[in-house]
Amino acid sequence: MSEPLLRVRDLKTYFVTEQGSGTARAVDGVSFEVYPGETLGLVGESGCGKTVTSLSLLRLIPEPPGHIRPGSFIEFEGRNLLTLAPRELRAIRGNQIAMIFQEPLTSLNPVLTVGDQIAEAAILHQGLTRRAARRRTIDMLRLVGIPDPAERVDHYPHQMSGGMRQRVMIAMALVCHPKLLIADEPTTALDVTIQAQILELLDRLQVELGMAVLLITHDLGVVAGAADRVVVMYAGQVAEQAPTGQLFARPLHPYTEGLLASVPRLDAPAARGRTRLHSIPGQVPAATAWPEGCRFHPRCPYAWDRCRQEEPPLLDAGTGEPGAHSVRCWLLTDPRRRRLHA
Amino acid sequence: MLAWLVRRLAASIATVLAVVTLTFFLIHLAHGTPCGPSDGPPVPPEVCAGLRRQFGLDQPLIVQYGRYLRALLHGEFGVSFAQHRPVSAAFRDAMPNTLVLAGAALLVDFAVGLALGVYQAARARRFGDIALGNAALFLNSMPTFWLGLVLMLVFGLWLHWLPVGGMNDPARCPRVDTLDCLADLLRHLVLPALTLGLVGAAGTARYQRAATLDVIGQDYVRTARAKGLRERRVWLHHILRNALLPFITLVGLAFPFLLTGAVLVEWVFAWPGMGWLSVNAVLSRDYPMVTAAALVASVMVALGNLLADVLYVVADPRIGVRGEASSVG
Amino acid sequence: MTVGTWLALAGVAVLALIVAAEVRSRAKASAAGRRFLRYPAAVPGIFVLAFVVAVAVAAPLVAPLDPYAIPHVEGVANLPPSLHRLLGTDPSGRDVYSRLVYGARISLGIGAIAMVLAVTLGAAVGVVAGYFRHRVDAVLMRLVDLGLAMPRMFLLLMIVALWGQISLANLVLLIGFTGWFATSRVVRAEVLSLREREFIAAARALGTRPARVVWRHVLPNAAAPIIVSAALGIGHVMLLEASLSFVGIGVPSPQPSWGNMIADGAPVLATAPWTSTFPGLAIAVVVMALNAVGDALRDALDPRKESA
Numbered sequence: 001m002s003e004p005l006l007r008v009r010d011l012k013t014y015f016v017t018e019q020g021s022g023t024a025r026a027v028d029g030v031s032f033e034v035y036p037g038e039t040l041g042l043v044g045e046s047g048c049g050k051t052v053t054s055l056s057l058l059r060l061i062p063e064p065p066g067h068i069r070p071g072s073f074i075e076f077e078g079r080n081l082l083t084l085a086p087r088e089l090r091a092i093r094g095n096q097i098a099m100i101f102q103e104p105l106t107s108l109n110p111v112l113t114v115g116d117q118i119a120e121a122a123i124l125h126q127g128l129t130r131r132a133a134r135r136r137t138i139d140m141l142r143l144v145g146i147p148d149p150a151e152r153v154d155h156y157p158h159q160m161s162g163g164m165r166q167r168v169m170i171a172m173a174l175v176c177h178p179k180l181l182i183a184d185e186p187t188t189a190l191d192v193t194i195q196a197q198i199l200e201l202l203d204r205l206q207v208e209l210g211m212a213v214l215l216i217t218h219d220l221g222v223v224a225g226a227a228d229r230v231v232v233m234y235a236g237q238v239a240e241q242a243p244t245g246q247l248f249a250r251p252l253h254p255y256t257e258g259l260l261a262s263v264p265r266l267d268a269p270a271a272r273g274r275t276r277l278h279s280i281p282g283q284v285p286a287a288t289a290w291p292e293g294c295r296f297h298p299r300c301p302y303a304w305d306r307c308r309q310e311e312p313p314l315l316d317a318g319t320g321e322p323g324a325h326s327v328r329c330w331l332l333t334d335p336r337r338r339r340l341h342a
Numbered sequence: 343m344l345a346w347l348v349r350r351l352a353a354s355i356a357t358v359l360a361v362v363t364l365t366f367f368l369i370h371l372a373h374g375t376p377c378g379p380s381d382g383p384p385v386p387p388e389v390c391a392g393l394r395r396q397f398g399l400d401q402p403l404i405v406q407y408g409r410y411l412r413a414l415l416h417g418e419f420g421v422s423f424a425q426h427r428p429v430s431a432a433f434r435d436a437m438p439n440t441l442v443l444a445g446a447a448l449l450v451d452f453a454v455g456l457a458l459g460v461y462q463a464a465r466a467r468r469f470g471d472i473a474l475g476n477a478a479l480f481l482n483s484m485p486t487f488w489l490g491l492v493l494m495l496v497f498g499l500w501l502h503w504l505p506v507g508g509m510n511d512p513a514r515c516p517r518v519d520t521l522d523c524l525a526d527l528l529r530h531l532v533l534p535a536l537t538l539g540l541v542g543a544a545g546t547a548r549y550q551r552a553a554t555l556d557v558i559g560q561d562y563v564r565t566a567r568a569k570g571l572r573e574r575r576v577w578l579h580h581i582l583r584n585a586l587l588p589f590i591t592l593v594g595l596a597f598p599f600l601l602t603g604a605v606l607v608e609w610v611f612a613w614p615g616m617g618w619l620s621v622n623a624v625l626s627r628d629y630p631m632v633t634a635a636a637l638v639a640s641v642m643v644a645l646g647n648l649l650a651d652v653l654y655v656v657a658d659p660r661i662g663v664r665g666e667a668s669s670v671g
Numbered sequence: 672m673t674v675g676t677w678l679a680l681a682g683v684a685v686l687a688l689i690v691a692a693e694v695r696s697r698a699k700a701s702a703a704g705r706r707f708l709r710y711p712a713a714v715p716g717i718f719v720l721a722f723v724v725a726v727a728v729a730a731p732l733v734a735p736l737d738p739y740a741i742p743h744v745e746g747v748a749n750l751p752p753s754l755h756r757l758l759g760t761d762p763s764g765r766d767v768y769s770r771l772v773y774g775a776r777i778s779l780g781i782g783a784i785a786m787v788l789a790v791t792l793g794a795a796v797g798v799v800a801g802y803f804r805h806r807v808d809a810v811l812m813r814l815v816d817l818g819l820a821m822p823r824m825f826l827l828l829m830i831v832a833l834w835g836q837i838s839l840a841n842l843v844l845l846i847g848f849t850g851w852f853a854t855s856r857v858v859r860a861e862v863l864s865l866r867e868r869e870f871i872a873a874a875r876a877l878g879t880r881p882a883r884v885v886w887r888h889v890l891p892n893a894a895a896p897i898i899v900s901a902a903l904g905i906g907h908v909m910l911l912e913a914s915l916s917f918v919g920i921g922v923p924s925p926q927p928s929w930g931n932m933i934a935d936g937a938p939v940l941a942t943a944p945w946t947s948t949f950p951g952l953a954i955a956v957v958v959m960a961l962n963a964v965g966d967a968l969r970d971a972l973d974p975r976k977e978s979a
Contacts, residue, residue, distance in 0.1 A: 060564060068547055093568055107562055107565045109580055368829065371831065488947070488954070491947055491951070494940070625833055631832075632832035633829050636821055639822050646944070
């Protein structure tokens with residue numbers, strides 16, 4: 001494999017809570033890589049730390065309550081993002097690494113036209129004149145599939161539908177042809193049909209522009225269709241990481257197992273006697289009080305003493321290339337335990 | 343847009359008309375029968391009838407009301423008992439003075455209030471914010487006229503930096519016809535304008551702080567940063583553009599505060615404006631003057647509200663008055 | 672100042688401290704209470720209010736001298752603050768401190784009574800307009816628009832100019848009757864949103880009479896804006912009364928009100944500033960405490976509030 005575009009090692013982002021309930025360790029030792037041109041899916045339930053992870057990459061975490069712990073390491077094209085001077089960091093934001101957010105309505109400035117907001121990045125990073133930037137903006141709007149781009153460029157966000165606003169956000173993010181696009185739940189706020197369109201658009205643009213995508217979502221269906229590799233997060237850590245096909249065919253972490261089993265399937269054999277939807281028992285714990293030992297053990301059907309006492313590291317599953325499939329679970333060392341308890 | 347404006351204007355006029363009607367009834371209630379005060383000697387009925395005919399009080403109410411309205415529309419506010427001249431003449435002299443004071447106070451109010459509010463929001467919950475917030479609260483809690491007295495005491499009577507009252511030096515500058523006299527006017531303007539302006543600024547700062555904080559927490563500010571914009575541009579182009587929107591309506595809404603505040607401030611500093619006129623009139627029971635001043639104040643309030651509504655619609659593209667409904671897709 | 676009055680004053684201070692501490696510990700127990708405590712000025716505000724109210728109530732104990740007594744001795748006028756005359760004397764020779772204490776009764780009393788009047792009226796109108804809507808609402812809100820159209824000060828000036836000096840009782844009534852408009856709007860807004868909630872529909876489905884629905888279901892839930900209006904309203908009334916008294920049409924001398932005390936001291940401001948300064952300071956401190964507590968209450972009682 002080539003050199004990773006983005007390398008994250010042991011990222012820890014903590015938040016100080018006001019009520020004095022302690023520190024929320026939202027991201028507690030996350031490591032992964034993103035390679036050029038690939039789509040990496042970052043999957044997990046709400047509260048697992050995936051959004052905080054994405055915000056940490058560009059250092060968009062509000063500093064008073066949150067802070068990125070020393071010892072965290074984020075490297076982009078060989079440069080350590082966490083030690084960059086503010087000016088250099090700003091040169092990367094929106095330019096080499098771009099980000100789109102979940103809520104396109106609130107993520108766009110309501111008093112500026114759509115064109116203004118897209119052109120802003122082009123003018124800043126590429127030194128275009130107003131006129132050139134406007135032309136580029138209209139091109140981008142056309143590229144993301146917005147009809148009548150020459151007219152729409154002067155519209156305000158509230159004059160557009162949700163799907164169109166998300167396209168605008170994408171245009172805004174891609175106007176400088178970034179090498180990496182971080183997409184935080186880009187389709188969650190949209191209707192299902194629009195979702196499909198947006199994902200298709202992202203896929204097409206990725207090929208056309210040759211960029212990598214870090215796709216953050218809680219929706220396994222989205223990941224199955226769009227991602228090359230998947231990182232599953234739980235309780236602020238990476239639980240499992242594998243190429244998409246392998247993850248879905250042979251999930252090794254009990255959490256991933258549970259997630260996949262929870263997806264209702266039309267072709268599930270009814271004869272298995274199951275009349276209720278499968279769900280993972282229990283709830284995601286609070287970030288101020290992660291469980292001792294393996295963080296998933298209270299909800300895990302296989303847990304035994306070791307799980308309650310020792311936190312497992314990320315272990316190599318040994319399938320395929322070294323490092324391709326890793327799992328944070330003691331079952332890898334003791335596969336006989338993979339039996340459901342009574 | 344035009345249709346809305348016309349409707350809005352009609353509403354303002356209706357409000358003013360209602361106030362005029364109320365005022366008329368109050369005047370009639372209090373002084374409808376000029377047959378002497380109820381605790382004075384009884385007036386013989388023929389004299390009473392004669393007086394009533396003289397004042398036109400024997401006409402039906404509606405006729406009196408009509409005459410009252412017509413007089414108002416011609417700018418005739420009646421004759422002042424105390425000053426023995428038409429009220430409108432007194433107003434003509436006093437109104438510019440009040441406008442000057444109110445204008446200067448408005449400037450102080452917004453310059454200080456805006457800056458303070460934004461600064462407090464930028465330093466939210468830290469020492470600067472808390473200290474300034476309490477100072478502003480204190481300013482907002484004191485009687486305006488008392489602040490005037492304190493400022494007068496410190497800067498006029500102790501430090502002798504500024505004059506303690508009046509609008510000009512009557513000996514040197516009875517009229518503002520030289521640059522020197524303009525400077526004299528300004529020196530007299532400082533304390534009253536500061537008094538009125540600072541108290542207003544305290545309220546404005548609170549408002550602006552909340553508005554700015556609200557904007558700072560919005561997602562699009564995060565988007566702006568994610569685009570790599572410099573902090574200064576994020577502030578000027580994204581945060582303030584949105585945070586100042588509500589501020590614009592404060593211009594119109596400041597009118598009632600300024601009018602009411604001007605009454606006491608003009609009185610304290612002997613600034614010969616509408617407020618000073620009003621207080622003098624009340625003390626000499628000169629009700630034509632006071633009622634006229636009250637009407638003028640009501641018109642100003644109505645104008646202020648209208649201005650606020652119009653400015654807000656013009657400033658915020660989301661208010662779909664231009665015929666393009668804002669779609670929430 | 673005698674030893675007795677010093678002790679009384681100290682006693683009042685201690686009482687106020689106890690009240691404040693009690694409020695603080697009670698507040699910690701609930702989420703709303705904790706939101707209240709997030710305002711650093713809230714508990715000191717409670718202390719100030721408790722202190723001032725206690726001083727007003729215990730005026731005879733706390734004030735050493737008769738506030739009306741004009742001493743028939745020479746050279747007692749305009750004395751600076753001293754141990755004997757804690758805050759100095761006014762141009763008539765009266766003890767400023769004693770007048771301040773008794774003035775608290777007048778100023779706070781007027782504030783409280785007028786506020787109760789205004790808030791009751793405002794809440795009643797707001798609830799009726801918000802609950803019954805349609806024509807009743809339209810008529811009432813036009814009335815409110817009319818009320819807000821003329822600045823209160825001018826309305827009061829006009830009434831005094833038309834009818835002459837009004838008695839203290841009438842003054843309070845007048846201030847109360849002119850101050851309910853803003854409250855009614857706020858309450859109406861709250862009621863309008865409450866109206867749509869299921870528990871109201873449930874009550875009506877049970878055939879409950881409207882009056883009972885309003886009294887038992889709507890009012891308790893609309894209490895928050897009413898309480899906040901009350902706290903802030905006293906402050907407005909006190910400032911208004913001070914203005915009127917300062918100008919000479921409010922509380923008549925010799926009855927001490929903090930407003931007319933400032934007026935008494937104005938002529939001698941340069942040589943004897945204490946007479947005007949202390950009453951103004953008192954007003955500022957009390958109104959500030961009311962504002963701080965009102966703000967904190969507004970945040971505490973608003974269920975939609977999350978940390979900014």
